[in-house]
Amino acid sequence: MSDLSTSDVFLISSTEAAPLRKNWGWTVAFGALLVLAGFIALGSVLTATIATVLVVGVAMIASGFTEIVYGVAMRSWKKFFLWVLLGVLYVIGGFAVFENPLLAASFLTLVLGAGLIASGLLRIVLAFHLPKDAPWIFVGLSGVVTLLLGVVVVAQWPISSLWLIGTFLGVDLIFAGGAWIGVGLTLRRAGA
Numbered sequence: 001m002s003d004l005s006t007s008d009v010f011l012i013s014s015t016e017a018a019p020l021r022k023n024w025g026w027t028v029a030f031g032a033l034l035v036l037a038g039f040i041a042l043g044s045v046l047t048a049t050i051a052t053v054l055v056v057g058v059a060m061i062a063s064g065f066t067e068i069v070y071g072v073a074m075r076s077w078k079k080f081f082l083w084v085l086l087g088v089l090y091v092i093g094g095f096a097v098f099e100n101p102l103l104a105a106s107f108l109t110l111v112l113g114a115g116l117i118a119s120g121l122l123r124i125v126l127a128f129h130l131p132k133d134a135p136w137i138f139v140g141l142s143g144v145v146t147l148l149l150g151v152v153v154v155a156q157w158p159i160s161s162l163w164l165i166g167t168f169l170g171v172d173l174i175f176a177g178g179a180w181i182g183v184g185l186t187l188r189r190a191g192a
Helices: 006-016 018-022 024-043 045-073 077-099 101-129 136-155 164-191
Strands: none
Touching: 018 164, 024 045, 024 164, 045 077, 045 101, 045 164, 077 101, 101 136, 101 164
16 A cells, blocks of 8 residues: 555655646647647548548558567468458458548448447437436437438448548547647646
Protein backbone atom coordinates (compact mmCIF):
# COMPACT_ATOMS: atom_id res chain seq x y z
CA MET A 1 0.00 0.00 0.00
CA SER A 2 1.06 3.56 -0.54
CA ASP A 3 1.19 6.38 2.00
CA LEU A 4 0.04 8.94 -0.59
CA SER A 5 -3.13 10.84 0.16
CA THR A 6 -5.47 12.15 -2.52
CA SER A 7 -3.96 15.65 -2.25
CA ASP A 8 -0.46 14.19 -2.75
CA VAL A 9 -1.58 12.56 -5.99
CA PHE A 10 -2.86 15.91 -7.26
CA LEU A 11 0.45 17.55 -6.33
CA ILE A 12 2.39 14.91 -8.26
CA SER A 13 0.22 15.29 -11.35
CA SER A 14 0.42 19.08 -11.04
CA THR A 15 4.21 18.92 -10.94
CA GLU A 16 4.29 16.61 -13.93
CA ALA A 17 2.00 18.98 -15.83
CA ALA A 18 4.40 21.93 -15.47
CA PRO A 19 6.13 21.35 -18.85
CA LEU A 20 2.72 21.11 -20.49
CA ARG A 21 1.62 24.38 -18.92
CA LYS A 22 4.81 26.04 -20.09
CA ASN A 23 4.15 24.99 -23.71
CA TRP A 24 0.39 25.53 -23.79
CA GLY A 25 0.71 27.57 -26.99
CA TRP A 26 1.94 24.54 -28.96
CA THR A 27 -1.11 22.59 -27.80
CA VAL A 28 -3.42 25.39 -28.96
CA ALA A 29 -1.54 25.62 -32.29
CA PHE A 30 -1.87 21.86 -32.80
CA GLY A 31 -5.60 22.13 -32.13
CA ALA A 32 -5.92 25.02 -34.56
CA LEU A 33 -4.14 22.98 -37.26
CA LEU A 34 -6.54 20.10 -36.70
CA VAL A 35 -9.52 22.45 -36.98
CA LEU A 36 -8.09 23.90 -40.19
CA ALA A 37 -7.50 20.41 -41.59
CA GLY A 38 -11.09 19.53 -40.68
CA PHE A 39 -12.47 22.50 -42.60
CA ILE A 40 -10.25 21.64 -45.58
CA ALA A 41 -11.59 18.06 -45.47
CA LEU A 42 -15.16 19.38 -45.36
CA GLY A 43 -14.35 21.64 -48.30
CA SER A 44 -13.53 18.63 -50.45
CA VAL A 45 -15.23 15.59 -48.95
CA LEU A 46 -14.60 13.41 -52.00
CA THR A 47 -10.85 14.02 -51.83
CA ALA A 48 -10.91 13.43 -48.05
CA THR A 49 -12.85 10.20 -48.58
CA ILE A 50 -10.37 8.90 -51.15
CA ALA A 51 -7.40 9.92 -48.99
CA THR A 52 -8.89 8.14 -45.98
CA VAL A 53 -9.58 4.99 -47.97
CA LEU A 54 -6.02 5.01 -49.34
CA VAL A 55 -4.67 5.25 -45.79
CA VAL A 56 -6.77 2.18 -44.95
CA GLY A 57 -5.22 0.45 -48.00
CA VAL A 58 -1.69 1.27 -46.82
CA ALA A 59 -2.54 -0.05 -43.35
CA MET A 60 -3.90 -3.27 -44.87
CA ILE A 61 -0.76 -3.82 -46.93
CA ALA A 62 1.53 -3.12 -43.97
CA SER A 63 -0.54 -5.44 -41.78
CA GLY A 64 -0.46 -8.13 -44.45
CA PHE A 65 3.32 -8.06 -44.77
CA THR A 66 3.61 -8.14 -40.97
CA GLU A 67 1.35 -11.20 -40.85
CA ILE A 68 3.45 -12.90 -43.53
CA VAL A 69 6.69 -12.20 -41.67
CA TYR A 70 5.13 -13.47 -38.45
CA GLY A 71 3.89 -16.59 -40.24
CA VAL A 72 7.37 -17.30 -41.60
CA ALA A 73 8.78 -16.87 -38.09
CA MET A 74 6.33 -19.47 -36.71
CA ARG A 75 7.71 -22.98 -36.27
CA SER A 76 4.41 -24.86 -36.64
CA TRP A 77 3.33 -25.64 -40.21
CA LYS A 78 -0.38 -25.19 -39.41
CA LYS A 79 0.20 -21.76 -38.02
CA PHE A 80 2.62 -20.94 -40.80
CA PHE A 81 0.00 -21.49 -43.48
CA LEU A 82 -2.74 -19.68 -41.54
CA TRP A 83 -0.61 -16.60 -40.84
CA VAL A 84 0.74 -16.44 -44.38
CA LEU A 85 -2.73 -16.90 -45.87
CA LEU A 86 -4.11 -14.16 -43.64
CA GLY A 87 -1.23 -11.88 -44.61
CA VAL A 88 -1.68 -12.55 -48.32
CA LEU A 89 -5.41 -11.76 -48.04
CA TYR A 90 -4.61 -8.45 -46.31
CA VAL A 91 -2.07 -7.53 -48.99
CA ILE A 92 -4.51 -8.42 -51.79
CA GLY A 93 -7.23 -6.40 -50.07
CA GLY A 94 -4.88 -3.44 -49.67
CA PHE A 95 -3.93 -3.48 -53.33
CA ALA A 96 -7.62 -3.82 -54.26
CA VAL A 97 -8.26 -0.62 -52.31
CA PHE A 98 -5.58 1.13 -54.38
CA GLU A 99 -6.99 -0.33 -57.58
CA ASN A 100 -10.46 1.11 -56.97
CA PRO A 101 -10.68 3.45 -53.95
CA LEU A 102 -14.25 4.51 -54.76
CA LEU A 103 -15.46 0.91 -54.68
CA ALA A 104 -13.67 0.45 -51.36
CA ALA A 105 -15.29 3.65 -50.05
CA SER A 106 -18.65 2.32 -51.19
CA PHE A 107 -18.16 -0.95 -49.31
CA LEU A 108 -16.90 0.83 -46.17
CA THR A 109 -19.86 3.22 -46.28
CA LEU A 110 -22.34 0.35 -46.51
CA VAL A 111 -20.69 -1.38 -43.55
CA LEU A 112 -20.70 1.89 -41.61
CA GLY A 113 -24.38 2.49 -42.35
CA ALA A 114 -25.30 -1.04 -41.25
CA GLY A 115 -23.22 -0.56 -38.09
CA LEU A 116 -25.02 2.69 -37.30
CA ILE A 117 -28.40 1.01 -37.73
CA ALA A 118 -27.41 -1.89 -35.48
CA SER A 119 -25.92 0.44 -32.86
CA GLY A 120 -29.03 2.63 -32.87
CA LEU A 121 -31.34 -0.35 -32.43
CA LEU A 122 -29.24 -1.70 -29.55
CA ARG A 123 -29.24 1.68 -27.79
CA ILE A 124 -33.01 1.92 -28.10
CA VAL A 125 -33.43 -1.58 -26.64
CA LEU A 126 -30.94 -0.73 -23.89
CA ALA A 127 -32.88 2.45 -23.03
CA PHE A 128 -36.00 0.40 -22.30
CA HIS A 129 -34.04 -1.88 -19.98
CA LEU A 130 -32.49 0.91 -17.90
CA PRO A 131 -34.03 1.79 -14.53
CA LYS A 132 -36.56 4.62 -14.62
CA ASP A 133 -34.34 6.85 -12.43
CA ALA A 134 -31.46 6.48 -14.95
CA PRO A 135 -31.19 8.92 -17.87
CA TRP A 136 -32.82 6.37 -20.18
CA ILE A 137 -34.38 9.07 -22.34
CA PHE A 138 -30.94 10.29 -23.45
CA VAL A 139 -29.80 6.78 -24.30
CA GLY A 140 -33.00 6.22 -26.26
CA LEU A 141 -32.71 9.56 -28.05
CA SER A 142 -29.10 8.77 -28.91
CA GLY A 143 -30.26 5.44 -30.33
CA VAL A 144 -32.96 7.09 -32.44
CA VAL A 145 -30.49 9.64 -33.87
CA THR A 146 -27.92 6.93 -34.62
CA LEU A 147 -30.57 4.71 -36.21
CA LEU A 148 -31.85 7.56 -38.40
CA LEU A 149 -28.31 8.46 -39.46
CA GLY A 150 -27.69 4.84 -40.44
CA VAL A 151 -30.95 4.71 -42.40
CA VAL A 152 -30.01 7.91 -44.28
CA VAL A 153 -26.58 6.51 -45.12
CA VAL A 154 -27.97 3.18 -46.37
CA ALA A 155 -30.90 4.81 -48.20
CA GLN A 156 -28.54 7.10 -50.13
CA TRP A 157 -25.98 4.37 -50.77
CA PRO A 158 -23.90 4.21 -53.03
CA ILE A 159 -24.04 8.00 -53.51
CA SER A 160 -23.42 8.49 -49.77
CA SER A 161 -20.05 6.77 -50.19
CA LEU A 162 -18.79 9.84 -52.04
CA TRP A 163 -19.27 12.19 -49.08
CA LEU A 164 -19.75 10.22 -45.85
CA ILE A 165 -16.21 9.17 -44.92
CA GLY A 166 -14.75 12.58 -45.82
CA THR A 167 -17.47 14.34 -43.85
CA PHE A 168 -16.88 12.14 -40.80
CA LEU A 169 -13.14 12.81 -41.09
CA GLY A 170 -13.66 16.58 -41.32
CA VAL A 171 -16.07 16.70 -38.38
CA ASP A 172 -13.79 14.48 -36.29
CA LEU A 173 -10.78 16.70 -37.01
CA ILE A 174 -12.73 19.82 -36.05
CA PHE A 175 -13.91 18.34 -32.75
CA ALA A 176 -10.48 16.89 -31.95
CA GLY A 177 -8.88 20.25 -32.72
CA GLY A 178 -11.42 22.04 -30.55
CA ALA A 179 -10.65 19.65 -27.71
CA TRP A 180 -6.89 20.29 -28.02
CA ILE A 181 -7.50 24.04 -28.07
CA GLY A 182 -9.56 23.63 -24.89
CA VAL A 183 -6.77 21.61 -23.27
CA GLY A 184 -4.19 24.24 -24.21
CA LEU A 185 -6.27 27.11 -22.87
CA THR A 186 -6.94 25.19 -19.66
CA LEU A 187 -3.20 24.62 -19.26
CA ARG A 188 -2.67 28.34 -19.81
CA ARG A 189 -5.16 29.26 -17.08
CA ALA A 190 -3.64 26.66 -14.74
CA GLY A 191 -0.19 28.14 -15.26
CA ALA A 192 -1.30 31.72 -14.53
